[in-house]
Amino acid sequence: MGKKAVVLFNLGGPDSLDAVEPFLFNLFRDPDIFKIPFGQKLFAKIISSRRSPKVIEEYRLIGGKSPLNEWTEMQRAMLEKELRKKNPDLDVYTAMRYWHPLTEETVKKTVSGYEMIILLPLYPHYSITTTGSSFNEWKRHYTGDAGKLDLINEYYEHPAYIAAINNRIDEGLLKFPEDKRKDVELVFSAHGTPVSLVKKGDPYSRHIKATVDAVMNGRNFSHTHSLCYQSKVGPVKWLEPSTADMIKDLSAKGKKNLLVIPVSFVSDHVETLFELNIEYRHVADEAGIENYIVMEGLNDSALFVNALAEIVAPHL
Secondary structure, eight states: OOOEEEEEEEOOOOSSGGGHHHHHHHHHTOTTTSOOSSOHHHHHHHHHHHHHHHHHHHHHHTTSSOTHHHHHHHHHHHHHHHHTTTOTTOEEEEEESSSSSBHHHHHHHHSSSOSEEEEEESOSSOOIIIIIHHHHHHHHHOOSOGGGEEEOOOOTTOHHHHHHHHHHHHHHHTTSOGGGGGGOEEEEEEEOOBHHHHHTTOOHHHHHHHHHHHHHHHTTTOSOEEEEEEOOOSSSOBSSSBHHHHHHHHHHTTOOEEEEEEOSOSSOOHIIIIIIIIIHHHHHHHHTOSEEEEOOOSTTOHHHHHHHHHHHGGGO
16 A cells, blocks of 8 residues: 545645735735736736735734644644544645645645545635635646546535534534523624626535535524625625625624624634624624624634544545
8 A cells, every 4th residue: 555645725824924915926826816817927916015014914913923824734733643543654734825835845745655645625615716726736736647636626515524613603602691692693704706706607605505504404593694705805796795794784683692603714814813803893893783703713623623534534
């Protein structure tokens, strides 16, 4: 039996305030997200330079860097330990799309010495902008035998993944005053995408809805719930309703206890810690929400890592 490797795909995040602008440059240079017919590097340079002061301030407010890198490393180490129980020769790596360890660096470590490489995105829902982009970047750098590669596209309804989310929801509900817990609205907030992407057949928004349905089914519809979208960039039309609008609408309908569930992310980073926890908390305060709690990301959840191990197992 030859050696096997599992590679976790994730976005990565700036590991210091100085890293914010080069991180943004890598993001805006991605042809799978920003399709610029020519001059993409120049576009990326101008946009990252303009946006970085605002984004640096956001990172300053959450501790000066993205915790996504540390959480991903923890998930990698936990998964490796779990998988090695049955596959002692197996190695787990991380390939970040926009920060270190970059995909190119991980390709060099895995291109020889393995009979099989399983590519496992830490994006449960498939989109060309996440899993598709990470896989395309891998293919750009990988010069080995393509027959060795096995890509896991999505796992948005996997029972163990759904159970990990429900476990975090249960923990979040305990943070509300006891007499309010049954009245909590579960607000699922997903990263938005342009509507044009949906029209081109990108299945991401459909996958998100299926996850929400599976989570609510798994808890026998214990609470009322809503789905909304965050992180809009630029002037084009994005998936709606926006999270900010949803918070205001729920308050107007008398819903004053909200548990916000970041449904498209598997670890906390700027979009949960700043956008949901700071920016939208102001929106909630102004709208008269009494208890506004953001669910902790899956982060170091043993249930989530076990889900990843279950998802990988058939491919081994």
